[in-house]
Amino acid sequence: MGLSTGYSPAGSRLVTTPLGAGAGAALRRSPQLLRPRRPPLATVRCSVDTAKQVQDSAATVAAEQKASRKECFGVFTNTYDLKADSKTKSWKKLVNIAVSGAAGMISNHLLFKLASGEVFGQDQPIALKLLGSERSFQALEGVAMELEDSLYPLLREVSIGMDPYEVFEDVDWALLIGAKPRGPGMERAALLDINGQIYADQGKALNAVASRNVKVIVVGNPCNTNALICMKNAPNIPAKNFHALTRLDENRAKCQLALKAGVFYDKVSNMTIWGNHSTTQVPDFLNAKIDGRPAKEVIKDTKWLEEEFTMTVQKRGGVLIQKWGRSSAASTAVSIVDAIRSLVTPTPEGDWFSSGVYTTGNPYGIAEDIVFSMPCRSKGDGDYELATDVLMDDFLWERIKKTEAELLAEKKCVAHLTGEGIAFCDLPEDTMLPGEM
Amino acid sequence: MGLSTGYSPAGSRLVTTPLGAGAGAALRRSPQLLRPRRPPLATVRCSVDTAKQVQDSAATVAAEQKASRKECFGVFTNTYDLKADSKTKSWKKLVNIAVSGAAGMISNHLLFKLASGEVFGQDQPIALKLLGSERSFQALEGVAMELEDSLYPLLREVSIGMDPYEVFEDVDWALLIGAKPRGPGMERAALLDINGQIYADQGKALNAVASRNVKVIVVGNPCNTNALICMKNAPNIPAKNFHALTRLDENRAKCQLALKAGVFYDKVSNMTIWGNHSTTQVPDFLNAKIDGRPAKEVIKDTKWLEEEFTMTVQKRGGVLIQKWGRSSAASTAVSIVDAIRSLVTPTPEGDWFSSGVYTTGNPYGIAEDIVFSMPCRSKGDGDYELATDVLMDDFLWERIKKTEAELLAEKKCVAHLTGEGIAFCDLPEDTMLPGEM
Known part of the structure; x- marks a missing residue:
């Protein structure tokens, strides 16, 4: 572990450390990456709210205004x-x-x-x-x-x-x-x-x-x-x-919990996807709630939760490709809509949503300086805070460490693209993206 | 012509004959077409509002209820x-x-x-x-x-x-x-x-x-x-x-009129597509309005209206296939949504929408007993009435007759499927569907 603010494996407990105010400092990255603007390839500007606005009646729009x-x-x-x-x-x-x-x-x-x-x-x-x-x-x-x-x-x-x-x-x-x-x-x-x-x-x-x-x-x-x-x-x-975007994974996880519990999916809340949008992703049934109760209280079948549930969510994309002949487009688009809506509308009281965000300053003890899916709340202003009323246990933490290791390896692999030196690629295993065949 | 309620070619005038109450009588068609129900191939029933509704708490849905x-x-x-x-x-x-x-x-x-x-x-x-x-x-x-x-x-x-x-x-x-x-x-x-x-x-x-x-x-x-x-x-x-469905044609026609007039498309109203959803369709610029004024007053370029406008609307599907490699799916779906919405919400005062509907009893003098796109209004109850405050002139009527002729020929061609005898196929010309290559 090594991080003082992180989870220590001593049973299930709340992580209550607030998101460190120091996170801002980490945002300053190497300025040499800011390259001069390239010459334009194609012009695409047009605007409603410019000084060029037409005040004239509909039918008299002049050719010159159109040209602008x-x-x-x-x-x-x-x-x-x-x-x-x-x-x-x-x-x-x-x-x-x-x-x-x-x-x-x-x-x-x-x-x-x-x-x-x-x-x-x-x-x-x-x-x-x-x-x-x-x-x-x-x-x-x-x-x-x-x-x-x-x-x-x-x-x-x-x-x-x-x-x-x-x-x-x-x-x-x-x-x-x-x-x-x-x-x-x-x-x-x-x-x-x-x-x-x-x-x-x-x-x-x-x-x-x-x-x-x-x-x-x-x-x-x-x-x-x-x-x-x-x-x-x-x-x-x-x-x-x-x-x-890990929202499609979150949506799929909610759907599977609902199906197992025999409830409609709008009864499932606090669904977190931790980590990478890959098959190492961790759909979190420890913190998930069904009708306001812990999912583990509602669904007694622990073996299902620990094995089948996780696998179903992780492999759903692949199953869809088999059925449909191509990867899921419509439900991905829906999940992008959900992701945006979660940032522009206030999160319902007590609930949260998952998004892959920057880890620096995170209260969970996840390695800093990567993009990791975590539970977020928004006031609806486009911004978010990480949820701090989060349970952790050994089973969950172990799997979080595995997806974290994958992301750290991916990061080393692209060091030449982040301005952090020479890339070194030693991926832990050839994990697939959800939906990859 | 031959129909007393129809248009007679004497310049532009309002067709004010109300939709005949006799239309209902024409609905009774040959009863021998009602065949006995076939044995089911696959069962697909499921229901929210049945007696089988679950009153239990979320987690106690029994296997037997699921089975139902x-x-x-x-x-x-x-x-x-x-x-x-x-x-x-x-x-x-x-x-x-x-x-x-x-x-x-x-x-x-x-x-x-x-x-x-x-x-x-x-x-x-x-x-x-x-x-x-x-x-x-x-x-x-x-x-x-x-x-x-x-x-x-x-x-x-x-x-x-x-x-x-x-x-x-x-x-x-x-x-x-x-x-x-x-x-x-x-x-x-x-x-x-x-x-x-x-x-x-x-x-x-x-x-x-x-x-x-x-x-x-x-x-x-x-x-x-x-x-x-x-x-x-x-x-x-x-x-x-x-x-x-002729709503996609209507939407395309509105867009082209807006583009020509230099207005946003929500300023275009009373856009009728007459007739067949084929290249004989008639986008009607005589009755269309732009910002509440007749389109012909706003767009003085009669040659454009009579030639280019109509052709652009008719050929839009084909152009899209060329660009996109397949026919328009998203905008067709949008137009289906528009078509439903027009039936379940009241039509804005004075406006109308186009739909291919049954002609029997129509006030325009269009041949009875075919499905022909015409201007409709709805109270939002799922039903509609044909608009009667409709202008007609020789140019429009001539083109309506052409698309009518096509539909009458198509009808003869499928007589074996409508219970009206032996099919006789003599299509006036090999017209294409919009979008066909």
């Missing part, structure tokens, strides 16, 4: 003065949301959810900034066309681009889904390197051009280490703002 | 007494929704929208009954698993099956998406026959087991004629309850 927004897509090239319209004048300020891998299946579900208002609310206009690649650019145009055809009143801007330095400009949220899938015979180390490079670049771009308080949710796998890389390359953005 | 719902999928096998829970006791009665082609891409978007509550509202629990085929059954299980993992509180039942006589039992809505795509070199007549057979079977099943006031929305192409076939095979269900 020519970078927007299709119908979104038009300009709208939301304050001048009785229907929209009470709306909040536009939120800018970047999505990478925007032509992929997860995004295809996510973008329409964002546009519908179900995530940020019915008075929150949004701008979608879609990041794709040269290969996917036509598909991105197709996505933008389908967004046009969907007539979402809250969706006021759609722009598409291939350069993160353009697409990420002023974004309030960066939902980073794009990643190369692991090819046949590809070593996990190679995957870490290829995708790590993408996330290093995107971190630099966020650091250079995004909102100074941008919230970043990394979905592309291996998402914990990708989030760490992204964060390390964005020293001017608070480390706390980077998340690795 | 063993036909439901996964976590949905559990039973829930919504009235006993403070969170759900004010909810409405469960709505049963069947979706065919449930393993396809459109459904994959639609099902999650239905489950999220964005269609029927946040106090409306729903049951999803998924109809698939032997080939798609594993994928259906995958969809059901993803629905489980999404933890939607309003989604209380999911069942999957291959037999429409089972899946459609007591359904309040039937969203019929499943259809064979047109293969290379396939004649349109062959497509009409293959898909018509599917819709004849499903009509019989709806007639035998669905709610007596089930609302049916046909999406599978050729959707107008499929809807007609389905309706003719379900004589005990009001003909008015059958819809062919």
Whole structure:
């Protein structure tokens, strides 16, 4: 263990140490990582709330005004003065949301959810900034066309681009889904390197051009280490703002506990996924509650909890691929929505949610300076605090140490991408990502 | 023309004839079509609001009670007494929704929208009954698993099956998406026959087991004629309850008018798609309004309206396939949501929406006894009336006659499926469905 604030293996007890105030100091990372802004590859700017707003009546939009927004897509090239319209004048300020891998299946579900208002609310206009690649650019145009055809009143801007330095400009949220899938015979180390490079670049771009308080949710796998890389390359953005998505694992765990207990899934609370979004992840049945009671009191079948439950959650993605012929896109998109909603709405009293976040200053004794899924609570302001009313026991701790070891090994493997020297890759075993075959 | 209530080509005028009360009489169709119920292939029943409801505390659900719902999928096998829970006791009665082609891409978007509550509202629990085929059954299980993992509180039942006589039992809505795509070199007549057979079977099943006031929305192409076939095979269900989806065409038309006028798309109203969901469809710029003014007053470019606008709307699906590599699924699902919402919420004053509905008794002079997209208004009770404050001119009428001719020819082509004798196929030309290549 070695950490004074951490868990010591003496039976089940509450970890009550508050999140150290010193966490902020750890956020200052090597400034040489901040590279100058690259020349733009493609221009994607367009805006509702600029000085260029049109005050004229609908039919008299001049060609010159259109030109100022020519970078927007299709119908979104038009300009709208939301304050001048009785229907929209009470709306909040536009939120800018970047999505990478925007032509992929997860995004295809996510973008329409964002546009519908179900995530940020019915008075929150949004701008979608879609990041794709040269290969996917036509598909991105197709996505933008389908967004046009969907007539979402809250969706006021759609722009598409291939350069993160353009697409990420002023974004309030960066939902980073794009990643190369692991090819046949590809070593996990190679995957870490290829995708790590993408996330290093995107971190630099966020650091250079995004909102100074941008919230970043990394979905592309291996998402914990990708989030760490992204964060390390964005020293001017608070480390706390980077998340690795483990919400789908949490949702799956809730569903399995509900099924076993014979209750509907909204009765399951305080479900934590600890650690890495890989098969070493730890779905926590010690702290989980069913109808407000400890899950272990409701589900007496300890063998099921210790073996079958954990395995079912870990392997669910793989089973889905077998059934469905491809990895889960719709439920992943739903879990991204859940993850965002958990940050922009207050956490229900006593409950928490799981997110892969920066460990420095954590009250559990988990190794510092990695991205690790832990229980979080939010006031709904986009920020979160780690839960401190958390039980720990030997069974749970042992498994937390295993997923921690994996993440520490992954970190060494990408040292060349985090500015921490020469990479050394000695992964404990070839663990799979959930859903990998 | 020949119909006393119809349009006569004497310039632009209002059609004010009310929808004839005689329409009901036309609904009685040949009773020999009502075949006896087939033996079930697969059992899919499960229910929230039955006598089998569990009153016990969460953890004591007995195996025997589970068994009574063993036909439901996964976590949905559990039973829930919504009235006993403070969170759900004010909810409405469960709505049963069947979706065919449930393993396809459109459904994959639609099902999650239905489950999220964005269609029927946040106090409306729903049951999803998924109809698939032997080939798609594993994928259906995958969809059901993803629905489980999404933890939607309003989604209380999911069942999957291959037999429409089972899946459609007591359904309040039937969203019929499943259809064979047109293969290379396939004649349109062959497509009409293959898909018509599917819709004849499903009509019989709806007639035998669905709610007596089930609302049916046909999406599978050729959707107008499929809807007609389905309706003719379900004589005990009001003909008015059958819809062919032309809402995506309407949405696309609104978007294009907005783009041309330099306004946001929520400023466009009274957009009618007349006729067939094919390239003969008629997007109506005579009646469309922009910011409450006639579209023709706002957009002075008559040549654009008469040529480019219509062509752009008609060909949009094809352009999307080129960009995206497959036909539009997300925006089609959005338009199905829009179509349902238009029937369950009151139409805004003065506005209307388009739907392919039964023509008998229509006030426009369109041939009776076909399914034709026309302007509709709803009080929000699931029913609709045809709009009567509709302008007509020679240009519009001429094009309506063309799409009408196509639908009459399609109808002759499927006479063997509607119980009206021997089919005779002489389609005016090989028109394509929007999106067909």
